[in-house]
Amino acid sequence: MLNLNGIGKRFGGLTALEGISFNVGKGSITGIIGPNGAGKTTLFNIATGIYPPSSGAVLLEGKDISKLPPEGRAHLGLVRTFQNIELFGKMTVLENVMVGLHTQSSSGMFACAFRMPWQMGEEKRIRARAHELLEFVGIPELAGVEAGTLPFGKGRLLEIARAMALEPKLLLMDEPAAGLNSSETAELADLIKKIRDLGITVALVEHDMDLVMDICDQLVVLNLGTMLAEGTPREIQDNQAVITAYLGEE
Numbered sequence: 407m408l409n410l411n412g413i414g415k416r417f418g419g420l421t422a423l424e425g426i427s428f429n430v431g432k433g434s435i436t437g438i439i440g441p442n443g444a445g446k447t448t449l450f451n452i453a454t455g456i457y458p459p460s461s462g463a464v465l466l467e468g469k470d471i472s473k474l475p476p477e478g479r480a481h482l483g484l485v486r487t488f489q490n491i492e493l494f495g496k497m498t499v500l501e502n503v504m505v506g507l508h509t510q511s512s513s514g515m516f517a518c519a520f521r522m523p524w525q526m527g528e529e530k531r532i533r534a535r536a537h538e539l540l541e542f543v544g545i546p547e548l549a550g551v552e553a554g555t556l557p558f559g560k561g562r563l564l565e566i567a568r569a570m571a572l573e574p575k576l577l578l579m580d581e582p583a584a585g586l587n588s589s590e591t592a593e594l595a596d597l598i599k600k601i602r603d604l605g606i607t608v609a610l611v612e613h614d615m616d617l618v619m620d621i622c623d624q625l626v627v628l629n630l631g632t633m634l635a636e637g638t639p640r641e642i643q644d645n646q647a648v649i650t651a652y653l654g655e656e
């Protein structure tokens with residue numbers, strides 16, 4: 407689904423990544439883990455188009471997307487969530503999801519903002535779909551609430567609903583469990599599995615080892631900008647280099 411081919415990244419004299427190659431399998435949940443400063447965020451930013459790689463290529467379904475900006479990647483179905491939730495605080499929860507749906511709709515934001523008569527049917531369809539997505543992530547009762555007043559954990563679920571509005575083929579999540587308590591993390595784990603069960607490929611950068619061991623089909627371990635290991639959670643747990651470099655730190 408997503409191929410990272412010999413990715414390298416230099417920031418001035420510092421080599422943040424070197425020779426990173428792996429494939430995020432279609433329909434899988436892939437976790438990218440590693441100690442602090444391993445290069446996870448840098449790799450995530452290269453995959454989502456925030457930075458160009460210094461070397462190597464990013465391929466989505468075989469197509470080289472290395473030079474595409476984030477919006478272009480989103481059009482091809484590569485959608486991301488943020489570690490620091492970015493919501494429209496003054497809008498309702500429902501409206502936040504509707505904004506995502508408008509960017510996908512044929513009529514676009516402009517016509518919808520002015521409520522052209524021929525857009526009313528579309529508007530109704532979008533509102534219904536937004537309700538469905540809130541139901542899917544488990545917060546249907548919060549539709550009318552101002553997004554800025556949401557507790558952090560609910561905000562994360564809303565962000566996921568908004569990402570789902572973009573109809574991702576591949577959802578890239580930046581530390582989705584950061585800031586969540588254990589019951590919220592368990593809820594998140596169920597939701598990510600539900601997303602995978604819809605046929606959407608998921609890749610996440612995450613520090614919460616219990617979460618990645620629970621939900622991931624495949625793990626990639628980075629250390630000091632290189633790939634230390636790749637395998638199933640079981641294989642990674644038993645990998646001596648990983649234990650030394652990473653798990654041993656805990």
Ligand SMILES: Nc1ncnc2c1ncn2[C@@H]1O[C@H](COP(=O)(O)OP(=O)(O)OP(=O)(O)O)[C@@H](O)[C@H]1O
Pocket residue numbers: 417420421422440441442443444445446447448449
């Ligand atoms: N924009 C930048 N300019 C210069 N150096 C950077 C930049 N972004 C990252 N680095 C460096 O690249 C290396 C990898 O950092 P990165 O943030 O990708 O690691 P990480 O695995 O995400 O760490 P953490 O788990 O702490 O978030 C670090 O040495 C970092 O200082």
